[in-house]
Amino acid sequence: MSQTPVITLNDGATIPQLGFGTYKIAPDQTAAAVRTALEVGYRHIDTAQMYRNEQGVGQAIREAGIDRADVFVTSKLNNGFHEPDDARRAFDDTLAALGFDYVDLFLIHWPLPTRYDGDFVSTWRTLEEFKSDGRTRSIGVSNFQVAHLERLARETDTTPAVNQVEVHPFFGNDEVRTYGRTHGIVTEAWAPLARGAMADDPEATRIARAVGRSAAQVVLRWHLQRGDVVFPKSVTPQRISENFAVFDFALGDAEMDALSALDKGEAGRTGANPDQFDNLNT
Ligand SMILES: NC(=O)c1ccc[n+]([C@@H]2O[C@H](COP(=O)([O-])OP(=O)(O)OC[C@H]3O[C@@H](n4cnc5c(N)ncnc54)[C@H](OP(=O)(O)O)[C@@H]3O)[C@@H](O)[C@H]2O)c1
Numbered sequence: 001m002s003q004t005p006v007i008t009l010n011d012g013a014t015i016p017q018l019g020f021g022t023y024k025i026a027p028d029q030t031a032a033a034v035r036t037a038l039e040v041g042y043r044h045i046d047t048a049q050m051y052r053n054e055q056g057v058g059q060a061i062r063e064a065g066i067d068r069a070d071v072f073v074t075s076k077l078n079n080g081f082h083e084p085d086d087a088r089r090a091f092d093d094t095l096a097a098l099g100f101d102y103v104d105l106f107l108i109h110w111p112l113p114t115r116y117d118g119d120f121v122s123t124w125r126t127l128e129e130f131k132s133d134g135r136t137r138s139i140g141v142s143n144f145q146v147a148h149l150e151r152l153a154r155e156t157d158t159t160p161a162v163n164q165v166e167v168h169p170f171f172g173n174d175e176v177r178t179y180g181r182t183h184g185i186v187t188e189a190w191a192p193l194a195r196g197a198m199a200d201d202p203e204a205t206r207i208a209r210a211v212g213r214s215a216a217q218v219v220l221r222w223h224l225q226r227g228d229v230v231f232p233k234s235v236t237p238q239r240i241s242e243n244f245a246v247f248d249f250a251l252g253d254a255e256m257d258a259l260s261a262l263d264k265g266e267a268g269r270t271g272a273n274p275d276q277f278d279n280l281n282t
Contacts, residue, residue: 007227009138010184018044019072019231020033020232054098062099078090082120082123084122108142111141113274114276115280140162144160144176163188164190165274167192169204171268203259221251
């Protein structure tokens with residue numbers, strides 16, 4: 001039903017390149033927003049323990065009457081649960097909240113290199129258990145820098161299927177993306193609209209006028225043509241539809257380059273630098 005392209009991960013699973021993000025959707029609004037997204041045609045939902053809205057995600061999928069196998073569901077381990085036994089309990093809680101017996105993808109949400117004596121390796125080995133017992137189809141990481149990925153490569157047997165990191169035209173994050181591309185790790189671009197700021201950007205707006213689209217659509221197209229996975233978030237039905245209508249036009253090289261030129265480096269981040277981020281209580 002969906003025209004969304006799929007990308008094959010390094011473990012053979014496939015992921016729809018465009019999904020629906022749920023960060024900051026209140027628990028009691030989540031089922032309604034996800035229901036709208038499923039009606040529009042999204043078949044990939046990104047949630048996390050931290051968002052406290054996994055229950056609404058599972059509820060909306062069940063109530064939509066869509067086969068579980070036809071929706072790609074991602075969740076993420078919260079920062080307070082990196083110790084293996086805590087991670088096992090938290091993963092059980094994720095499946096219970098969603099009401100499913102598996103997720104498609106489970107991620108370490110942040111590497112927290114200044115916490116847990118710098119050990120995210122034992123956490124990763126615990127995610128390997130979840131994959132081998134079939135309760136997650138794929139495993140990956142989020143907010144991992146190149147040094148963190150190199151450490152997993154040295155010390156563990158499984159290459160993450162994805163690395164979900166901040167990427168948008170104001171913050172291209174190209175060092176991390178390049179490492180992923182050369183090591184078989186798909187980049188998922190979080191905050192693809194820079195938390196909404198791209199919709200008002202003059203350059204994105206200029207390109208949008210030229211191609212007869214909205215600035216948000218043009219920016220989502222930029223991500224898709226760069227090969228990243230994206231899941232814009234919205235609670236606004238009209239925007240949920242708008243963000244999905246991005247498969248019937250394309251940007252040329254000049255338009256792609258003009259958006260890439262908006263990169264401000266570190267100053268372009270909307271979120272924390274993963275080398276410093278250490279908040280366990282989110
Ligand atoms: N792994 C991580 O650490 C991490 C961090 C952040 C995000 N994420 C994931 O990535 C997803 C997306 O990131 P995000 O939610 O932070 O930011 P985003 O998708 O870049 O932006 C969301 C904001 O943009 C607005 N918006 C959406 N579509 C729009 C449109 N067509 N025109 C104008 N404004 C529009 C939304 O407003 P309304 O909702 O009011 O319509 C909302 O305020 C998250 O939901 C989450 O699933 C992961």
